[in-house]
Amino acid sequence: MYQLSFSLSEFLAEYWQKKPTIIKGGLFFNTPEEGFVDPISPDELAGLAMEEEIDSRFISNLNDDWQAEHGPFSEEKFAELGETNWSLIVQASNHWHPQANDMLAPFKSMPGWLFDDLMVSFAMPDGGVGPHIDQYDVFICQGLGKRHWRVGAKDEGQYQEVCRHSALRQIEGFDAIIDDVLEPGDILYIPPGFPHDGYALEASMSYSVGYRSPKEQELVSNFADYVLACDLGDVHLHNPEQKAQDKHGMIQTADADIMISMLQKASQQPELLNNFLGCMLSQSRHQLNIVQPEDEWDIDEFMQHIESGESLFKVQGLRALYHENNPLTLFVNGEVFELNESLLNFIPFITEQDEINHKILNQLTAFPEAMQLLIKLLNRGYWFTE
Ligand code: SIN
Ligand code: CO
Numbered sequence: 001m002y003q004l005s006f007s008l009s010e011f012l013a014e015y016w017q018k019k020p021t022i023i024k025g026g027l028f029f030n031t032p033e034e035g036f037v038d039p040i041s042p043d044e045l046a047g048l049a050m051e052e053e054i055d056s057r058f059i060s061n062l063n064d065d066w067q068a069e070h071g072p073f074s075e076e077k078f079a080e081l082g083e084t085n086w087s088l089i090v091q092a093s094n095h096w097h098p099q100a101n102d103m104l105a106p107f108k109s110m111p112g113w114l115f116d117d118l119m120v121s122f123a124m125p126d127g128g129v130g131p132h133i134d135q136y137d138v139f140i141c142q143g144l145g146k147r148h149w150r151v152g153a154k155d156e157g158q159y160q161e162v163c164r165h166s167a168l169r170q171i172e173g174f175d176a177i178i179d180d181v182l183e184p185g186d187i188l189y190i191p192p193g194f195p196h197d198g199y200a201l202e203a204s205m206s207y208s209v210g211y212r213s214p215k216e217q218e219l220v221s222n223f224a225d226y227v228l229a230c231d232l233g234d235v236h237l238h239n240p241e242q243k244a245q246d247k248h249g250m251i252q253t254a255d256a257d258i259m260i261s262m263l264q265k266a267s268q269q270p271e272l273l274n275n276f277l278g279c280m281l282s283q284s285r286h287q288l289n290i291v292q293p294e295d296e297w298d299i300d301e302f303m304q305h306i307e308s309g310e311s312l313f314k315v316q317g318l319r320a321l322y323h324e325n326n327p328l329t330l331f332v333n334g335e336v337f338e339l340n341e342s343l344l345n346f347i348p349f350i351t352e353q354d355e356i357n358h359k360i361l362n363q364l365t366a367f368p369e370a371m372q373l374l375i376k377l378l379n380r381g382y383w384f385t386e
Contacts, residue, residue: 002029004106017137017191020151022180026187027106027141036185038143038205039099042122048090048097049073053287059129060086066130068167087123092286094118095317107209113281113321116212123147123200130170131197133159137211138190142182145204149188151178152195159195171195226276233266274323278331282319290315292381302375305385306365312356312374312383320351332382337373346370
């Protein structure tokens, strides 16, 4: 089991979205003595980068000549690479690699909806992506090798953007407020807006646990899409009291007020807003490894599966959420599932666990609604059997 060496609550109070920091030996496997163990090897990472549906990037900077390419990459590409100045980055590695997914366990006390993905980066000596600014909160956990990191003061418009390659968003440079070398198990936390730059000192693996806070404009625009998709508010302004006016170009305040109240009405329905949030936040921004079953599950097959003694598994990175004040409405990958009261104790197996083992499955036979829910989730490909 991966574990943090520090209290996440204390960390949040002092640093979260406030200031960057380095936590030496912040992450370890089983015991602090054992230290950090890489969940994935560079070869396995290269394997992921060869897959069509996995988002990967290759970046090189030999002699300050910046090159950037999107995957998938071929075997030949990896065969021809030099010994320095390049790095390979795989987004949402947690969706595709079980041990990479396990590495996220100690970060589960952070809200699931806020988490974005685990980005894994392999870099040869002097490889990096150059100085840049992200709009993400990130815990960069060092695995194999060492990496030199510099972090600058928060962006207040003082940094100059520069285009060293059309696919890279870099900045000119910055003065460091953090300048240090990360070793295996060290964590660098960077809030949004702080410029940073990391160069490998030796072949290096970095694990970026990324969190993405939604923008206000995104909430508004996604809410508008949701209102349309649900075909809500399909009514025109209705004003049988319309008054004449002598200035043709004027918008009467009374008319504007009616339209403003139409807008407000949509955004003042807590149930609608909560359903919208649940649907939006339960959708991953990265592709999931969902494979719908060839044959639909039914109750007979489900019972057979229970007898086989095998577990059920949740698709890695799949989001299953509920609102604090309404645990019986489940949001799974943008879909709503209404549960009845009898399933209250079953909800954590859906929202918290990656596996439902045969012991739990056996107990479920007393709860037909729980079995029906799991059958639905299996048929969507959200849960699967090995
Ligand atoms: C990297 O791992 O190469 C880049 C991580 C970052 O700076 O966001
Ligand atoms: Co970055």
